[in-house]
Amino acid sequence: MVAMLDTNVKRRSRQQRAIRAAAPMLARAGGEGRGLEAAVIAEARDPLLDAQLLAETSVTGALAAQQAHLQHAGACLDELFSFSAAPNGLNELDVALTQLFTSFADLYGDPANRPLRRDIVRCAQEIAAKFNLASARLDCLRNDLNVSIQKDVGRANQNLNGIAALNQQILEARTSSVKAGLLAEQREQCLETLSGCVNLTSTQRADGGVNVSIGGVTMVCGSRTPDFLATYPDQNENLRLQAQNASARLEPAGGSIAGKIRARDGALAGLRSGLNRLAAQLITRFNSIYRNGRDLHGGTGQDLFTGGDATDIGVNSAVAGDPSRLQVGGTAETKGYDTAAPALERFRQTYAQTVAHQGGTLEQISEDLSSSQAVAQMLANERTSPHGASIGGELTCLQSYKRACAVSAKVQATLHKMSPVQ
Numbered sequence: 441m442v443a444m445l446d447t448n449v450k451r452r453s454r455q456q457r458a459i460r461a462a463a464p465m466l467a468r469a470g471g472e473g474r475g476l477e478a479a480v481i482a483e484a485r486d487p488l489l490d491a492q493l494l495a496e497t498s499v500t501g502a503l504a505a506q507q508a509h510l511q512h513a514g515a516c517l518d519e520l521f522s523f524s525a526a527p528n529g530l531n532e533l534d535v536a537l538t539q540l541f542t543s544f545a546d547l548y549g550d551p552a553n554r555p556l557r558r559d560i561v562r563c564a565q566e567i568a569a570k571f572n573l574a575s576a577r578l579d580c581l582r583n584d585l586n587v588s589i590q591k592d593v594g595r596a597n598q599n600l601n602g603i604a605a606l607n608q609q610i611l612e613a614r615t616s617s618v619k620a621g622l623l624a625e626q627r628e629q630c631l632e633t634l635s636g637c638v639n640l641t642s643t644q645r646a647d648g649g650v651n652v653s654i655g656g657v658t659m660v661c662g663s664r665t666p667d668f669l670a671t672y673p674d675q676n677e678n679l680r681l682q683a684q685n686a687s688a689r690l691e692p693a694g695g696s697i698a699g700k701i702r703a704r705d706g707a708l709a710g711l712r713s714g715l716n717r718l719a720a721q722l723i724t725r726f727n728s729i730y731r732n733g734r735d736l737h738g739g740t741g742q743d744l745f746t747g748g749d750a751t752d753i754g755v756n757s758a759v760a761g762d763p764s765r766l767q768v769g770g771t772a773e774t775k776g777y778d779t780a781a782p783a784l785e786r787f788r789q790t791y792a793q794t795v796a797h798q799g800g801t802l803e804q805i806s807e808d809l810s811s812s813q814a815v816a817q818m819l820a821n822e823r824t825s826p827h828g829a830s831i832g833g834e835l836t837c838l839q840s841y842k843r844a845c846a847v848s849a850k851v852q853a854t855l856h857k858m859s860p861v862q
Contacts, residue, residue, distance in 0.1 A: 497632050498639035498694025505699030510707050513581055536567050537722070547768045551736065557763035561755065564744060568753045571719045575750040578712045585704040586679045592637045592697045593669045593681070599634040600652065600659050600668060603627055607649035608663035614648060638669070638681075639694035655690040657683040678704060716749035723753060733767030740767055 543560045547553060606627040613619040627650065631642055634652070641653045645662060652660035659667050670684035681690040681697060692698035727743040734740045742765070747753040759765045 494631060494635040494640065494642060495694070497635040498698075501636035501696040502694050502699035502702070505696040506703045506707070509581065509585060509700065509703040513578060513708055513711055536563060536570075539563055540567065544768060547766070551768050554763060557766050560766060561760055561763050564755045565760065567722075568745065568747075568755055571715070571722075571750040571753045574715055575712070575719075578708065578715065582678070582704055582708060582712075585700050585708070586677075589679050589681075589697055589700050590671055592695075592700070593671055596634055596637040596697070597668045599630045599637070600665050602630045603634070603650065603652060604660045604663050604665045606630065607645075607660070610648050611663070620648070635695060637695045638692045638697050655683070655688065655692070657686050657688055657690070659683075712750075716751065719750035719753045720748060723747060723749075730767055735767050736764040739765065742767060 540560065540563050543556060543563065547556050547560065550556065606623055610620050610623045610627070613623060631640075631650070631652070634640060638654055640659075643651045643653075645651060647662070649662045650660070651658065651662070654669065657667055659665060659669075667686055668684045669690075670682050671679040672682050672689075674680055680701070681692055682688060683690060692701070723743075723745040727745055730744045731741050735742075742756060742758070744756055744759060744767075745753060746756055756765075
């Protein structure tokens with residue numbers, strides 16, 4: 441068998457056309473040779489370079505997914521609380537809290553001021569509504585991530601089917617260098633698209649096809665697809681990845697699916713936890729001061745804020761319906777709402793830490809994404825250059841060609857020495 445090089449292939453590195461003796465043709469005198477024919481078309485790309493590019497594509501896909509959804513989360517909260525302004529200056533939530541405490545201090549000097557009482561109730565309701573809306577938006581984003589993960593799994597399965605189908609088409613078209621080369625291009629695109637969804641391992645087959653495994657589970661074996669990706673809900677109703685037929689739980693390390701899972705269970709979950717913690721601290725600390733006051737009817741000991749965190753924080757319905765029920769002033773030991781200052785300062789510090797953590801996480805992901813994209817582009821450029829060809833494959837090809845030429849020369853010499861048939 442002789443391997444010859446086909447260098448007229450666009451974009452990709454060179455390919456090898458394996459040549460073999462064609463089946464003999466039956467004649468009256470016996471079998472008659474029909475020369476040579478193309479057997480298998482194999483690309484001469486460096487397999488290590490291909491594997492590196494697929495791995496980097498998975499890294500890029502994961503980071504891009506995280507960045508996009510964390511930016512979405514930040515945009516949702518920035519609209520409500522002006523997160524981008526913290527911690528270097530005042531923001532909407534901080535202003536609203538300061539206004540609330542200041543208004544209570546003003547009301548302490550004029551307890552019967554009903555317009556001021558109504559403004560305080562409105563301000564408290566706005567603060568509670570902001571927390572409620574932010575919590576709802578983060579929950580919606582979590583649900584959107586679950587839906588997006590399910591869609592990515594569907595796209596990944598389509599690519600698995602496509603790779604298996606292209607393996608079969610390449611096997612059938614192995615005598616045509618042009619057609620096989622185009623099919624190999626399409627298969628490589630499917631592999632790269634698939635690696636953008638989930639990290640994979642691809643291995644070459646002797647017949648020109650590829651096998652694909654994900655998390656140690658074989659998904660493509662030649663023209664067959666013994667397994668597919670599927671999702672299952674965990675105890676929190678968050679979707680996770682598994683092999684459909686093997687029922688094996690998968691923990692993807694790369695690709696958009698892994699990035700969305702990390703964004704959902706990592707930074708987004710931390711943001712939701714931080715938001716709930718802020719709301720709980722506001723409820724607890726403010727009510728501890730508010731309970732000491734008295735309303736216009738002499739009542740005391742009630743809470744202004746209800747609920748436990750950002751999901752259900754609200755304003756006492758009795759106060760919302762009748763601002764005269766607002767408890768102002770305080771005991772002789774707690775003069776007005778001057779004691780609110782330390783509580784407000786502690787709240788600001790906790791709020792700033794939550795915002796700073798969110799910003800730091802997003803910044804790090806953005807930096808990692810830029811680096812990964814640069815590496816992926818470098819690998820892609822290297823693969824399209826002459827250096828992207830497999831050196832081992834080229835040497836094998838040249839050696840085979842050299843041996844074939846030597847054999848051909850001996851045949852020609854022998855024929856030349858033979859006497860012509862009379």
